[in-house]
Amino acid sequence: HGRDQTSPFTEKYFPQTLDHFNFNSQGNRTFNQRYLITDRYWLKGHGPLFFYTGNEGDIWDFALNSGFITELAAQQGALVVFAEHRYYGKSLPFGLQSFNVPEVGLLTVEQALADYALLISALRGQLAATRCPVIVFGGSYGGMLSVYMRLRYPNMVAGALAASAPILSTAGLGDPSQFFRDVTDYERLAPRCKDAVRGAFHQLKELAENQDYRRIQEKLSLCKPPSSPEDIYQLNGLLRNAFTLMAMLDYPYSTHFMGNMPANPVKVACETMLRASGLLENLRDTAGIVYNSTGALGCFDLYSLYVQCADPTGCGLGSNSLAWDYQACTEINLCYDSNNETDMFPPMTFGETERNIYCSKRWAVLPRPRWLQTQFWGDALSAASNIIFSNGDLDPWANGGVRKSLSSSLIAVNIPGGAHHLDLRGSNDADPESVIKARKTEADLIAQWVKMERTRLRTPKQ
Numbered sequence: 001h002g003r004d005q006t007s008p009f010t011e012k013y014f015p016q017t018l019d020h021f022n023f024n025s026q027g028n029r030t031f032n033q034r035y036l037i038t039d040r041y042w043l044k045g046h047g048p049l050f051f052y053t054g055n056e057g058d059i060w061d062f063a064l065n066s067g068f069i070t071e072l073a074a075q076q077g078a079l080v081v082f083a084e085h086r087y088y089g090k091s092l093p094f095g096l097q098s099f100n101v102p103e104v105g106l107l108t109v110e111q112a113l114a115d116y117a118l119l120i121s122a123l124r125g126q127l128a129a130t131r132c133p134v135i136v137f138g139g140s141y142g143g144m145l146s147v148y149m150r151l152r153y154p155n156m157v158a159g160a161l162a163a164s165a166p167i168l169s170t171a172g173l174g175d176p177s178q179f180f181r182d183v184t185d186y187e188r189l190a191p192r193c194k195d196a197v198r199g200a201f202h203q204l205k206e207l208a209e210n211q212d213y214r215r216i217q218e219k220l221s222l223c224k225p226p227s228s229p230e231d232i233y234q235l236n237g238l239l240r241n242a243f244t245l246m247a248m249l250d251y252p253y254s255t256h257f258m259g260n261m262p263a264n265p266v267k268v269a270c271e272t273m274l275r276a277s278g279l280l281e282n283l284r285d286t287a288g289i290v291y292n293s294t295g296a297l298g299c300f301d302l303y304s305l306y307v308q309c310a311d312p313t314g315c316g317l318g319s320n321s322l323a324w325d326y327q328a329c330t331e332i333n334l335c336y337d338s339n340n341e342t343d344m345f346p347p348m349t350f351g352e353t354e355r356n357i358y359c360s361k362r363w364a365v366l367p368r369p370r371w372l373q374t375q376f377w378g379d380a381l382s383a384a385s386n387i388i389f390s391n392g393d394l395d396p397w398a399n400g401g402v403r404k405s406l407s408s409s410l411i412a413v414n415i416p417g418g419a420h421h422l423d424l425r426g427s428n429d430a431d432p433e434s435v436i437k438a439r440k441t442e443a444d445l446i447a448q449w450v451k452m453e454r455t456r457l458r459t460p461k462q
């Protein structure tokens, strides 16, 4: 992917402890953890450290799509670090062996948090910043990690901005039909849009029931005709995933974050679904907005464009998708179903049973669905402090997170017209007023926390 030449960041590596919790397994062995850093805006030795807790991908992708953090750093004189999550991007503890069993076993939320804590203390030491308050930032799973950093390491983290963090649903505290119900928000633009999508899936189902596989291939421009119910299931998953991505990434301008998206992709999808051609042709072209953004795709290859995994909302492709699949098989619950009743998609169940079968086969593990609730407080978060939970109402992840303030320092910020962590993105002329306001609220709270933390750090130790 393109490195932005104007990016202020320098790429560095930190010798990170391989296993924080078992002194025998790896001894003092380390791996190289990548991080990006800029002191361009920093009031040296005084300004705060803004630390992005990297999530499931290459850290450059987050750094280049979170311009709010550097804009805020410029206002508040902050040092900025984006840390890459272990097992993603170039931070592979065992190189290409990282995704073997048992090497993959050091991929846990707890290890990742300990990585960030050690990196923060090392950097504060190296840069003479021990009195600089630390604020953590993250989007999506990265936002969950920001919350957890504040819960686990309040000794070094003064506050967290958790943008679009589905902290409740991923801990198993939610309704399994919520996610795809909220993806179905395509009806917001026109009820006919949802009906067209449902109608297209219905036609596909009928052709499949008649085993008219040639016809399916032809209408949907598949590279090979499907030949089994498994192929049809895969096809439905691939198509549903296109709608999911467009709903999440429904930004008011075109983006290159998770693939290439036009401005307002949900609107573009609905216009495509409501064209005069047949419903299946429209469905194909709508999927093409996601999978054929370059216009270079001759046909849809069922098994290379989309990979089924333990996350029914999609794991992406490449080695990052392996790491995410493993996390979805261990600590992170992503049991979401579509049912064709509360949503517009074919019924596809992914519950505890399906997850157990898949995960034992794929990774030789059994998920522990209640662990996150135990370890990170579940929905009993009201005793925590200094966390912003921001969510956009276009985002299907929003209702898996905290939508109402829990106390005067646990603040829910709702962003009407906002997609997945829109607030973390840099300012743009097409931004709705709501996100401008949200960023202002966030900036004010963060400035307050920094001030409070300075007082705490100045208080003499007993």
Ligand SMILES: *[C@@H]1O[C@H](CO)[C@@H](O)[C@H](O)[C@H]1NC(C)=O
Binding pocket: 028, 029
């Ligand atoms: C790890 O331990 C070994 C043996 O005790 C020692 O020789 C080595 O220098 C240590 N490495 C690091 C990075 O501390």
Ligand SMILES: *[C@@H]1O[C@H](CO)[C@@H](O)[C@H](O)[C@H]1NC(C)=O
Binding pocket: 221, 284, 285, 288, 292, 294, 295, 296, 297, 298, 299, 300
């Ligand atoms: C991809 O887009 C190009 C350009 O619009 C089009 O000609 C082609 O048929 C599309 N491929 C598929 C598989 O729909």
Ligand SMILES: *[C@@H]1O[C@H](CO)[C@@H](O)[C@H](O)[C@H]1NC(C)=O
Binding pocket: 201, 202, 205, 340, 345, 346, 347
């Ligand atoms: C969705 O439900 C309708 C009936 O309400 C049915 O006609 C249609 O075939 C179903 N679609 C799928 C894909 O199962």
